[in-house]
Amino acid sequence: MTTVTVLGSGVMGTAMAFPLAENGHEVRLVGTHLDREIIDSVKKSGLHPNLDLGVPEGVRAYQLEEAEAAFEGAEIALVGVNSFGVRWAGERLAELLRPGMDVLAVTKGLEATEGGDLRILPDVMRERVPEELRESVSWSAIVGPAIAGEVAVGHETCVVFTGEEAEVLDRLAGIFRTESYHVWTSTDFVGCEVCAAVKNCYAFGAGFMDGLLDREGKTENRYRRFNYGSALFAQATRELAGWMELLGGRSDTPYGLPGVGDMLVTSLGGRNVRAGRFVGSGVPFSEVREKKMKGVTLEGVAAIEVIGGALPKLTERGEVGAGDFPLMRHLHEVVAEDAPVAMPWGTFFGGESSR
Template sequence: MATIVILGSGIMGTALSFPASENGHEVRLVGTFLDREIVESIQTTGVHPDLGLKVNDGVTAYQLEQAKEAFEGADVVMSGVNSFGVEWIGEQLADLLQPGQKFLCITKGMRADEGTGDLQLLPDKIKEYLDPELAEQISWNAITGPSIAGELAVHHDTAVVFCGHDKDDLEYLADLFRTDYYHVWTSTDFIGHETGAATKNIYAFAAGFAEGLLRKQGKENDKYVMYNFGAAIFAQGQRELRSFVKLMGGNPDTADGLGGVGDMFVTSMGGRNVKAGTLVGQGIPFSEVRDQHMKGVTLEGVAAIKVVGKALGPLTERGVIKPEEYPLCRFLYSVVAEDAPLDIPWDKFFQDLT
């Protein structure tokens, strides 16, 4: 039996406790400073209030001040905090991680150097907060692929990739979680999978445009919807995702699997980022969407657009990428950063097909 600690008791971290605990492993859910009510609910009723489900036996919830107790003797440590909290999670893990532990990252996203535009994956950002000697004694791994937390928690078939640097470590981790409904593959293309997981959120925002345009035209109940529009946006997004994987040094073929287009597909089916894109499609400037319609809502896709889209400028100036590359991402950045109108740059898409 292994002991698994999950820092962050949100819906995804908690959802992952189901396959692990059903395999007989001890799971310790540690709440952040934002999770106090969630932890209290689990401690008193056993129910995660956002999932609406009772956690399994073998799952114990801890408040943040109990984190050291929870981390003691753990074999595996997981980060379930969203990308906005990566600096916070780095500070916490610097004091909590212990030599020999295997780290399994759930958090997706990137950071960029303000001057050069060089992009950095979040696990690498977390590493910066650790003593270099300790960082070398930790096995760094991540989960990628299409995984809606609620579906996983109720045992709907879910297929993911555990990626990392050591094949044996990956197989060990995968075996902790594999069930007849949670299907796990492993890959040592850590960069490719983490890049796909970070950049697919960019294009989920654009997935909402079609529905918004239909509403703006009063045609949301029309017989003919805008699948043609959506498919073209999706296809261009997939091409850019593949290019990002190559730019970061991963295997471009990774973009064609679960950690790339598969994850982009499920993210584009709905959620907060798609809702924000739908409102923009209706003609509402993004700043108004952010400040009024979705005030206080975490938008991972928009965060990715702001980081990656802004980085494209200095990367172009340095000659790392060409001005004609990533036209959809550049356009989406203008929408969220400058309230640009929804004038899709169709002529700039699929340039290498001509």
């Protein structure tokens, strides 16, 4: 039996308790300062209010003030916070980790330096941990198409555990793998994490398809603009490959679970797609953020602001061409400048021939 402490009791962090419990491992669920009602509910009734499911029997819940007790003797720290909490999580881990532990993150996103360099979030997280402790634990992440509720109810799910140490990944995979939760491993840490972050951006664009139908009053029309959506998906896939070339990931990573697999499931629905649908219908993004979806966490939009915002600096330095990543550039215009959706089709797929 392995003891796993989950930092962050949101839907994904909690969902991971289900395969772990199925395999007979001990799970301790620690809420952040934003999760107090969730932890209270789990403690009182065993119900996770956002999943609307009872957590597995034996899973123990802890408020943040009880985190030290929850980490006592734990072998794995599973980080379940979103991208906005990654620095906070790193600071908490600096206080709670012990040498020899394995850190496994489900957080997805990238961070940009002032110069425009893009960094994966596990690197941002671990730099908050003192160097000696940082080097005495392993750092890995989970990527791939995994809707939390489907993991929790045991629907077939295929993911990738990624990190720099193959032996660690194999060991972790064996702890989590069940008959319905299937785990592959990859040491392409950068490539997998970049795909996990960038696909959220393109999922925002996937919402434009239905938004345009809403604008035309043709949402129930049999002709659904699937051609439009498919072309965006294809261009997004091409750009995923471009990010691999630029940031040092492996060329095949975008075409598996971390890339197109995860991008497909994210594009089917969720908060990012909903926000994109509003914009596609003609609502300026600033109004979407401030009124239509006020208070809603939009990690895809945050990623567009970071990644799309880095592109001008990377272009100025000559690391990317002015015509590279046209879809990401347009998504950034929509988010940062309130530009209307006006897809630059002629720039896609290397440029449309004028002949």
